Amino acid sequence: MTEQTVLLVGHGSREPGGNDEINAFAQAWRQQRPNWRIEVCFIEFAPVLLDAGLDAAARGSQRVVVVPLILNAAGHVKMDVPDAIAHARERHPAVAFAYTPHLGACDPILAVLRRQLRQVMQRLDMPDPVTTGVILLARGSSDRQANGDVARMARWLHEAGDHELVDIAFTGITLPRLERVVQRQERLGMTQIVVLPYYLFTGTLMTRIQRQIQHLQGQYPRLRFGLGDYFGFEPEITALLEERVQATTQPQSSAMALMPCDGCKFREIAAAHGHGPHHHGPDEHAHGHDHAHPHPHP
Numbered sequence: 001m002t003e004q005t006v007l008l009v010g011h012g013s014r015e016p017g018g019n020d021e022i023n024a025f026a027q028a029w030r031q032q033r034p035n036w037r038i039e040v041c042f043i044e045f046a047p048v049l050l051d052a053g054l055d056a057a058a059r060g061s062q063r064v065v066v067v068p069l070i071l072n073a074a075g076h077v078k079m080d081v082p083d084a085i086a087h088a089r090e091r092h093p094a095v096a097f098a099y100t101p102h103l104g105a106c107d108p109i110l111a112v113l114r115r116q117l118r119q120v121m122q123r124l125d126m127p128d129p130v131t132t133g134v135i136l137l138a139r140g141s142s143d144r145q146a147n148g149d150v151a152r153m154a155r156w157l158h159e160a161g162d163h164e165l166v167d168i169a170f171t172g173i174t175l176p177r178l179e180r181v182v183q184r185q186e187r188l189g190m191t192q193i194v195v196l197p198y199y200l201f202t203g204t205l206m207t208r209i210q211r212q213i214q215h216l217q218g219q220y221p222r223l224r225f226g227l228g229d230y231f232g233f234e235p236e237i238t239a240l241l242e243e244r245v246q247a248t249t250q251p252q253s254s255a256m257a258l259m260p261c262d263g264c265k266f267r268e269i270a271a272a273h274g275h276g277p278h279h280h281g282p283d284e285h286a287h288g289h290d291h292a293h294p295h296p297h298p
Contacts, residue, residue, distance in 0.1 A: 005037045005061040006245055007053055009068045009081060010201075012042035018203035019046050021232060022069065025201075029238055037061065043076050050081065054088035054097075063096045064088075065245050069232075070102045071109070071200060072138070072146035077102045100244035103200075105149040108236035110156050113196060115234070117161065120194045120226040127192045127224070133165040133185035134158075137178055138198035139205060140170030147174055150198055165190060171205050178209075182216055182223075192224040200232035 008029075010022040019042060026040045041053020048056070057064045066085055068077055085097050103109060117134065121127070136157065138150040150168050158166035165188065169181040178195070185193055197209055213227050231237065 002037050002061045004063045004065060005039055005057040007057040007064055007066045008038060008040045008241075009050070009053070009066060009070070010040065010042045010046070011070055011076065012045035012049075013201070013203035014045050015203045015207070018201050018206075021201040025069070025232055025237075028233075029241070032238065033242075043080060050084040051087070054084060055091065058088060058092040058095045058097075061095060063098065065098045065100060065248055067100050067241055067244055068102045069200065069241070071104070071198065072141065072143075072149045073102045073104065074141040074143040074146040078143075098248040100241075100248060103237070103240055105152045105156075106240070108240045109153060110160065112231045112234045112236050113153065113157050113198075114160055116196055116228040116231060117157070117163075117194060120196070120228050124192055124194070124224060124226045129162040130164050131190055132163060132192040132194060133167065133188075133190035134163050135178065135181050135185070135193060135195045136166065136168050136198055137195050137209060138168065138170055140173035142173055153198070171208065178212055179216065182220065186220055186223060190223070192226065194226040194228065196228040197230055199230040200237070201230055206230060 008022070008026050010019065013019055022042075023040055026038055030036065030038050039053065039057045041048045041050055041056075043050060054064065054066070066081065068081060070077055082099065085099055089095075089097055113136070121129070121132070124132070134154075134157065136150060136154045138147075141147055147170070150170075154166050154168045157163075165185055167176075167181045167185065169176050169178040171178070182193060195209070195213060197206060199206055210227065213225050217223070217225050
């Protein structure tokens with residue numbers, strides 16, 4: 001029997017390449033940690049979803065560490081994954097389950113963004129940062145904490161460099177949208193704009209962003225655009241996940257180590273009102289709904 005299994009949880013994408021990249025990421029991680037058992041499942045849009053992934057990880061293992069490969073904590077991280085873990089504990093009472101925090105706003109993510117920005121600036125032949133606007137472009141959520149993490153990273157990126165304008169934009173769910181922020185930066189005198197996708201892997205939204213940049217270049221022929229890349233394969237991501245896993249084995253952590261929202265009061269309140277875990281139908285993301293649930297204030 002394996003002492004511990006690490007279960008990597010990806011969001012899942014309608015574009016198979018996005019899920020393939022997460023599997024490739026897991027394989028690269030296994031090569032770095034050959035003594036670890038690392039399995040993969042997804043929240044949606046993939047053959048192996050949460051329940052099946054948890055069951056597979058629990059078989060032949062004394063302990064399962066559930067690691068969300070997700071940047072921001074919205075409904076999936078706060079509701080769906082903890083609820084799935086709670087049911088897995090009922091199905092596998094002899095197995096201990098631990099749930100690590102999501103990646104979140106932190107210095108390793110900032111380091112990735114700073115490197116992405118430098119690389120795009122080099123492709124633009126290092127234009128003046130004072131006249132080069134930066135837009136951190138994220139997916140967007142109805143959870144204000146998740147959107148706030150994006151704003152925090154933009155602020156940190158601003159303080160770490162010389163760019164006069166570092167703004168945020170979202171591809172859906174909430175505002176502002178990319179087109180509006182580009183319009184604002186152009187009016188404020190920017191001559192170049194760097195768009196940094198706040199995404200881990202490829203997917204339908206990354207493809208859409210590339211099309212948007214092409215359209216914007218046509219709308220603003222006097223502006224020069226630079227587009228960064230998603231950053232799931234950057235070394236900081238693997239290091240951050242390993243730090244999360246190892247933290248669950250520290251003396252202050254129990255076998256039932258909790259992510260901040262694992263078993264939180266909001267889940268109890270939501271359940272009382274009939275709002276249990278949710279899984280998107282085939283068209284929900286296309287219509288801009290993520291069903292994220294912010295915590296109520298006490």
